[in-house]
Amino acid sequence: MASWKELREKQPNVVKMLTNSFAKDRISHAYLFEGGAGTGKKEAAIQLAKTYFCQHTDGIEPCLTCKDCKRIDSRNHPDVFFVEPDGQSIKIQQIRQLQKEFSYLGLESKKKVYILEHADRMTNQAANSLLKFLEEPGKMTIAVLLTEQVQHILSTIYSRCQVLSFRPLSSMNLLERLKEQNVENRLARLASALTNDMTEALELSESEWFAQARSIVLQLTEELKDRPHQALISIHDKWLSHFKEKDQIDLGLNLLLFWYKDLLLTQIQDEQNIVYLDQRDILERYALQLTKKRISDNMLAILEAKRRLAANTNPQFVMEKLVLRLREG
Ligand SMILES: [Zn+2]
Incomplete structure (x- = not known):
């Protein structure tokens, strides 16, 4: 569980943009979070969902203790959807399933959020299907697409999203994350000096x-x-x-x-x-x-x-x- 304050240390620009949008009530309906592995894209997407649903926010910080916050954390919120590749790719059936879920009105409110991990792995059909969906969003829907390979996102999708770039982790941040994964200190220090990429650093350390x-x-x-x-x-x-x-x-x-x-x-x-x-x-x-x-x-x-x-x-x-x-x- 993170807070905007913690995320801000890692991704000051992104967090500033997002929290300002909330403060000014100018949330975009489609975001594309791009950046390397371990840079906090998913954490930020989940945080965004909590801020959107929580009714007890302190400023922009979600309370983390209400029913909405807890259900988002445990992936049980009826109006927050996660889509990730089924095998190698995100397939058109998965996008259709998502659209079907959305055709029902929100179970408890009209708000809905969906988070699409590895959005670059959508098949062309899936991407085109999603595109129609992005073009006519319900007013209370937020789409958050995550990618480590922004160059593989279709330009038609890219142009419809507000793109936020997550910067590489500093070596100190990476070091902490490697330690959380129980990597020995001597190897963690060396790997984080060599690369900014969490996946690569983990592979080396292991x-x-x-x-x-x-x-x-x-x-x-x-x-x-x-x-x-x-x-x-x-x-x-x-x-x-x-x-x-x-x-x-x-x-x-x-x-x-x-x-x-x-x-x-x-x-x-x-x-x-x-x-x-x-x-x-x-x-x-x-x-x-x-x-x-x-x-x-x-x-x-x-x-x-x-x-x-x-x-x-x-x-x-x-x-x-x-x-x-x-x-x-
Ligand atoms: Zn809450």
Whole structure:
């Protein structure tokens, strides 16, 4: 259960628009909420339904305790409908069923809300059927279409909706959400540093490959510092056999980049943004021994390696050259 106040922290612009519409009694009859997974689209749609039905709102905040609020939360409200893909797509039968429900007057009021998840997965027939429905809405009906793939929404649908874009989660927000999913802190920090996408972050955090990638990178940083001769051997024995594809090597280089960034953060005592927080003791030791200039040079070397890799230079060559630069001095 969320409140507009909580949602506002995550999506200030969207929430401002929606709450203003309620305050001025200018609710749109068709909304399209677009944005990545985990950005709060569904939460906002449910919140909108509650604000619409609740008769005990405090300003725009629904009371969360009345019959309407509770039934919306438990998905049992007779006038709030959820449609999601049946298998791969949302089919025309599902839209027809929805229209049938709407042909009855509201059971308890004339208000109705329907929330269509993954609206981009409507078949063409389903979308065309919905279109007619959007064109002649009952005055008290609100349609909320949700999508992660706005480019796949038919332009005829798009143009009839008020489109609200949900911005990517900040890494702090994402981190919290990963922790709610019981992802280990050390992996959650790393995944949320890599991506803004909740689905992708979860997939990474749950893969054994990713946990191993983290260990290999940490081992390399230790070798570069304390056993420089070993580093080049490890590149051949471990790195290149684990990071095989180009995008995997690029990910590995990003993990390495975070290490040096962490060293800079350690030097300025900005603990909150450190990615390898469980390595704090080692970070502190290294941060004392390396100059800021040296750390920055290492980061530049990694960025250079990423560029060369993107330009299709042989990965083994790129990695060897990088290791030689990182262990200098
Ligand atoms: Zn209520």
